[in-house]
Structures are given as C-alpha cells and as structure tokens.
Amino acid sequence: MKGHYRKRGANTWAIVVELPADPVTGKRRQKWTSIKGTEKDAQVALRRQLHDLDTGKLSHAEKLTVKRYLEQWLDSKARSSISPRTHARYREICEKHISPAIGKIRLDKLRPLDVQRLVDSLPDKGLSRRTVLHVFRVFHNALERAVRLQLLSVNPASAVEPSKPDQADIAVVDSAGAAKLMDEVVGTRLEVPVALALGAGLRRSEILGLRWGDVDFDDGRATIRQTCQLVKVEEPSAATAKKKTPRFELRFLTTKTHRSRRSVTLPPSVVGLLRRSKASQSERRLLLGAGWQDNDLVVERGDGKPVRPDTLTKQFHKVSDRLGLGVTFHGLRHSHASLLLKGGVSMKAISERLGHVSASFTADVYTHLGRGIEEQAAEAFDRVVKHER
Structure with a gap:
C-alpha cells in the first residue's frame, strides 16, 4: 500500500x-x-x-455501510455455486431482517453489540428461534467474507451466541406404518416417490430430478446428480417497470454440495418397482407420441413433464392424513434414517446415504432417535444377562 x-x-x-x-x-x-x-x-x-x-487495524471499509456490503455480498453469491433458491432466501433475509435494522451502520463501525441487538430484536417480530439462528448464520457468513477481504479485522458476529432452538420432535413411521403406507399407494403415482423416500432416504427434490440414466439396474444403485425445484423468478410487472412481481418456475439444478452428489444402493424391492415403472412409462410414451416431453425422468406427470414439488406434497398429505400417520413427505426421509438406526446401521453410514454434510450433523438431527436405540440396547443387555443366569 x-x-x-x-x-x-x-x-x-x-x-x-x-x-x-x-x-x-x-x-x-x-x-x-x-x-x-x-x-x-x-x-x-x-x-x-x-x-x-x-x-487490518485500519479498516478498508470506510463509507461502506452494512446494507451496501450485503448487496455486494449477495451479488458475489449469485455468481457462486449456490442454488437460485438458496440465493433468494439469503436475499430475503438480508433485505427483510438485517438491512432494515442495522443497514445504515458503517461496516467498519459494526460492533458485537450491534449484532447482539439485531438477534435480540428478531423474536419480537414473530421469528422463531430456529429462524433467528438461520438469520444469524447467514450474517456471520457474510461478515466472514468481509474479514477475508480485509474489510474487517475481526468478525463482530463471532462474539455473539444466539439461543439455539429446541430439538424438534421428528414424526416418523415405524416398520408397520411403512408397510401400511406402501400398501396404500400401490399402483398410484405416489408409489415410486414414496418408495424412493422411504426405501432410499432421498429428498423430494432429488426424487423429482432423478433420471433413468442415473439408475443402474444391474448394480441396484441410483446416482444423485440433479434436483428439481421451484425457483422464484423476478420479472418486471406490466403495471410498472420499477416493481417486480414474483413468479415461480420449475428448474433442474445440480446438487447443493459434494456430499449430496452420491450413489445410493436401492433395496431389491425398489429396484423391482422401478423396472415395472419404466416399462409402464414406455407404454405411455408410445401412446402419447408427440405429446410426450422427453426429460428422462423417473417421476413425471404422465406425459414426461416434471412434477411440481408442492403437488407431490399435497397428494402425499392426503394419504398420510387418511391413514392417520401424521408424517410429512420429508418425514419419510427421517423414517428411513430411523429404520436404519434401529437396524444397527452406523451413524456415519447413514450420513453418507442421506448426503449430509457430516456425520456430526446427522447425529445432531437424530439425537432423540439415537437415545431410543441406546435404551433398546440396554434392555437387550438385561434380557441376555437374565437368560444366562
């Protein structure tokens, strides 16, 4: 310099x-x-x-406000590998929760007390502790970049510790509930999505983005390479060019992290179901002819076009409510993990199968299920000892 x-x-x-x-x-x-x-x-x-x-003691960020910096950070994020949906969520957090509260503060003048006041004010706006924690993590991540760029010497958010949300109970189905559910959806458009969520632990977006080219029938594996998601798209309104009217469109996106890009072994029953589904789909494709849209999708509307995620969820909720299961479609993924835990599968193997960022994250999510497994192990020990005595 x-x-x-x-x-x-x-x-x-x-x-x-x-x-x-x-x-x-x-x-x-x-x-x-x-x-x-x-x-x-x-x-x-x-x-x-x-x-x-x-x-780094002399800030490079004079005259740069928190709001202006966040705009620049969002712009750099838009050019990175994060999905449009994640970027839209980051933008909403910055524009709705962070900038209105502390956006006018100069970045180099931002102090831990400012961040703490922001965090403390969010519950008064009706935000849950889980959402507050998410806002804090996004802001902390943004400020970490400011430190790397030497706009800040230290991250003021690092000195703040927001309250962690209580671990929410995850509704899952046991083996009997799983069998009951599979019997209910046999022969319907829900059969394949439910089987992939319950039998392989795939996310909804991964199921809807799965292509036949990603399925190896000989090896009995599915490779997760893309997802299908509803993405918010901003377009100029006909009424005014200044305002933007949001709309949503289906997009195929690459998986979020390298851990999400994975190969999953499928149960033989699911492999058999997919074989039958592909044969049935081929017949429909011939019948529709030019009316078929070729996306190579495993799960489609009946004409090759992708299924909207919210449509799948609504259809499943009707079945779940009718059976009195009280489980969401995403809960099937948790149910898969629960059944594996009860079957003695290690947390590390489950983490890799689910595509989690780490085994520790999986352990945090399924802590209450793990306690149940420990109790079963303790009871089993007593039964063995009593039998021997």
Whole structure:
C-alpha cells in the first residue's frame, strides 16, 4: 500500500493513505487525516497508518455501510455455486431482517453489540428461534467474507451466541406404518416417490430430478446428480417497470454440495418397482407420441413433464392424513434414517446415504432417535444377562 504526507499550514500536515479499490464500484479510495506537529511527527503517523492498514487495524471499509456490503455480498453469491433458491432466501433475509435494522451502520463501525441487538430484536417480530439462528448464520457468513477481504479485522458476529432452538420432535413411521403406507399407494403415482423416500432416504427434490440414466439396474444403485425445484423468478410487472412481481418456475439444478452428489444402493424391492415403472412409462410414451416431453425422468406427470414439488406434497398429505400417520413427505426421509438406526446401521453410514454434510450433523438431527436405540440396547443387555443366569 502507498501513502504520503504533505504540509498544509504552520505545523499542520495531511497524511494520505491509498486504500484498496471500492469492492462494489472498483473506484480508487484514499484515507486523509490531519495532524499537528513537526515533519518527523508526520513521518511517524504515516508509518503507523500504513502498518495498521497492513495488519487490518485500519479498516478498508470506510463509507461502506452494512446494507451496501450485503448487496455486494449477495451479488458475489449469485455468481457462486449456490442454488437460485438458496440465493433468494439469503436475499430475503438480508433485505427483510438485517438491512432494515442495522443497514445504515458503517461496516467498519459494526460492533458485537450491534449484532447482539439485531438477534435480540428478531423474536419480537414473530421469528422463531430456529429462524433467528438461520438469520444469524447467514450474517456471520457474510461478515466472514468481509474479514477475508480485509474489510474487517475481526468478525463482530463471532462474539455473539444466539439461543439455539429446541430439538424438534421428528414424526416418523415405524416398520408397520411403512408397510401400511406402501400398501396404500400401490399402483398410484405416489408409489415410486414414496418408495424412493422411504426405501432410499432421498429428498423430494432429488426424487423429482432423478433420471433413468442415473439408475443402474444391474448394480441396484441410483446416482444423485440433479434436483428439481421451484425457483422464484423476478420479472418486471406490466403495471410498472420499477416493481417486480414474483413468479415461480420449475428448474433442474445440480446438487447443493459434494456430499449430496452420491450413489445410493436401492433395496431389491425398489429396484423391482422401478423396472415395472419404466416399462409402464414406455407404454405411455408410445401412446402419447408427440405429446410426450422427453426429460428422462423417473417421476413425471404422465406425459414426461416434471412434477411440481408442492403437488407431490399435497397428494402425499392426503394419504398420510387418511391413514392417520401424521408424517410429512420429508418425514419419510427421517423414517428411513430411523429404520436404519434401529437396524444397527452406523451413524456415519447413514450420513453418507442421506448426503449430509457430516456425520456430526446427522447425529445432531437424530439425537432423540439415537437415545431410543441406546435404551433398546440396554434392555437387550438385561434380557441376555437374565437368560444366562
């Protein structure tokens, strides 16, 4: 970094330090300060400021507000590998919860107390503790980038500890409930999606994005490469070009993380079901002819077109309510993990099968299920010992 000093008046000196270019506009920036004293004092002051700049004590972010920085951060996120849906959620969090509260604060003036006040104010707006924690994590992540860019010397959010939400009870079905559910959906459009969620632990978006080219019938495996999601798209409204009317469209997206991109072994019953489903789909394809849309999808509307995620959920809820199971479609994925735990499968193997970021994350999610397994193990020990005695 460069800098210089110049004489401004009797015993008055201007210290000029060249700052990095504005991260948003790319324009040149300088920091000007005035001191009184001798030329030697000016030399010492310049050396001190250059040292502070190199060590991060002198902020590069003067005049950059939290709101403006978040806009720049969102722009960089839009060009990264995160999905449009995740980016839209980040934008909503920044524009709805963070910027209105502390957006006018200069980034270099942001303090842990400001972040703490933000976190403390969110429950008053009706946000749950889980949502508050999510807002905090997004903001913390954004500020971490500011530290890496040397816009901040430390992350002020690191000193804040938001309250963690209580572990929510996850509604799952046991083996009897799973059998009852599979019997109910036999021969319906729900049969394949339910079998893949319950038998392989796939996410809804992964099921709807699964292609026949991703299924290896000989090896009995499915490779998860893409998802099908509803993505919010902003378009200029006909009434005004300034306002934007949101609409949603189905998009095929790559999986969110490298752990999500995985190969899953399918139960023989699911492999058999997929074989029958593919044969049935081939017949419909011939009947429809030009009316068939070729997306190579395992789960489709009946004409090859993708199924909307919310449509699948609504259809499943009707069946779940009719059977009195009280489980959501996503709950089938949890049910899969629960059945594996009860079958003695390790947490690490379950984590890899579900495509979680880590085994520790899986353990946190299924802590209450793990306690149930431990209780069963303790009871089994007593039964063995009593039998031997």
